[in-house]
Amino acid sequence: MLFLYQIQCKELDDLSMEIAQLLDPKLIRFQMESQEKWGAINELIDLLAAEKRVESSEKMLEAVRQREAEVSTGVGFGIAIPHGISDTVIQPSIAFGRSLKGIEYDSIDQKPVTLIFLLAIPKTQHNQDYLRTLAGLARMLVHKPVIEKLFTASTFEDVLEVFQSEKQR
Amino acid sequence: MKIAIVSACSAGIASTYMAAESLELAAKKKGHTVYAETQGTIGIENAISLKDAQLADIVIIARDIKIQGMERFKGRKIIEVGVAEAIRKADLIIERAEKEVIGK
Numbered sequence: 544m545l546f547l548y549q550i551q552c553k554e555l556d557d558l559s560m561e562i563a564q565l566l567d568p569k570l571i572r573f574q575m576e577s578q579e580k581w582g583a584i585n586e587l588i589d590l591l592a593a594e595k596r597v598e599s600s601e602k603m604l605e606a607v608r609q610r611e612a613e614v615s616t617g618v619g620f621g622i623a624i625p626h627g628i629s630d631t632v633i634q635p636s637i638a639f640g641r642s643l644k645g646i647e648y649d650s651i652d653q654k655p656v657t658l659i660f661l662l663a664i665p666k667t668q669h670n671q672d673y674l675r676t677l678a679g680l681a682r683m684l685v686h687k688p689v690i691e692k693l694f695t696a697s698t699f700e701d702v703l704e705v706f707q708s709e710k711q712r
Numbered sequence: 713m714k715i716a717i718v719s720a721c722s723a724g725i726a727s728t729y730m731a732a733e734s735l736e737l738a739a740k741k742k743g744h745t746v747y748a749e750t751q752g753t754i755g756i757e758n759a760i761s762l763k764d765a766q767l768a769d770i771v772i773i774a775r776d777i778k779i780q781g782m783e784r785f786k787g788r789k790i791i792e793v794g795v796a797e798a799i800r801k802a803d804l805i806i807e808r809a810e811k812e813v814i815g816k
Contacts, residue, residue, distance in 0.1 A: 613722045614776060619800040624726045651796040662725070674725060674754045681726035682733040685799060 558683070559706040561676040565637045568699035569594050575642040575659070580617075583646045584625050587638040587661040595633060597663055602631035607661070617650025622684050626662035626677070628670075635673040636663045637680070639702065641693070658693050660684070680706075713813055715739050715806075716760050716768035716785070717748040721776045721795040724752035731774040731798035738802035742810070751780055760784065770809045774798035789813065 570590050577583040584607055588600050597603045606627025610616065617623040623646075638661040645655030662677050664670055683689050683706055692705040717735045721727035732748045739746045747768065749760045765771070765784035773779055773792045789812050793805055 610723055614727070614796065616726070618727060618730060618796060624730075626723070626725055628725075652800055664725070671754055674752075677725060678729040678750070678752065678754065681729040685730050685734045685737065685802075 558676065558679040559703050561672075562637065562680060562706055563703050565635055565673065565676060566639060566699070566702065567594065567636070570596070570636060570638040571699060571702065572638075572640045573697065575640040575646065578642065578644055578646050578655075580646060580648045580656075583640060583642070583648070583656070583659055584661065587625075587640050587659065590638050591636055591661070591663055594636075596636040596638075597629075597631050598633055599631045602629055603627055603663060605629075606631070615649050615651055617648040617652075617656055619650060619652040619654065620685075620690060621645070621654060621657040622690065623648050623650065623656040623659045624662065624681060624684070625659070626664065628664045628666050630666040632663045632665040635665055635670065637661070637677075638663070641696075658684075658690065713744045713769045713810065714764075714767055715744050715746050715809060716765055716771045716788070717746060717774065718751065718760065718771070718779050719748070719774040719795060719798065720751040720779055724754075727776075727795045727799065728752040731795045734799045734802035735772060735774065735805065738806045739809075741803075742806055744806070756780065769813045772798075772805060772809060 588603050591597045592600045606629035607625050616625045640659045648656040696702045719728045719731040728750050732750045736746050736748045747760045750757045762784050771785045771788045771790045776795050
């Protein structure tokens, strides 16, 4: 049991480092302006475009739209993980937004979204590593302590710390 | 109780993993042994062997798309749910699984 626990620690430790490579202080908005799904997604795409993480905002939006058309990525608990795989993505990235007021998102449980992670994934054969990181991030987002800490985080370091400290669970 | 979990969503990028993690957390909280396989864009991870599949008291399939390798679970009790349902209602699904097995 102890052995298993140690393996888990290592994985999560690596996870926070990997997330650090995809996230950036400039890709975080702790107080989202928009209170509506597509407005919020555009707000985060704008951050990606400003940091030259995506070439075309329109193409990125289209990729996210395609995914949302299948099933809403508002998965409940106030969390949304919109994502798009597109050749317009220059650098694999995560943009993170938080809304204390809540965003009307067409979520599966009909509740407003308070934490939104937009994942931009390049369309290459070599995106397996990023996809693995994003899978790890997604897994963390169902842990209540993670959600609670993200809600009170106020700096980039705080956000990374959330994924780092979860290893001590 | 031994629970086998397999999850797969349409895009295979995030929801698949959230569903697997939710069910795994809920099952472990109740003291069950869990095998949780994910079928996503990065392929099949934590693959459940035929032997483990057959040892499972119950199988929980969380899917929006077709699952590969269903034949492993032949003869096992199977509960099928949607991926979103698995993420949101993991505790309830595990309770349902317990009832199926113990026959309460």
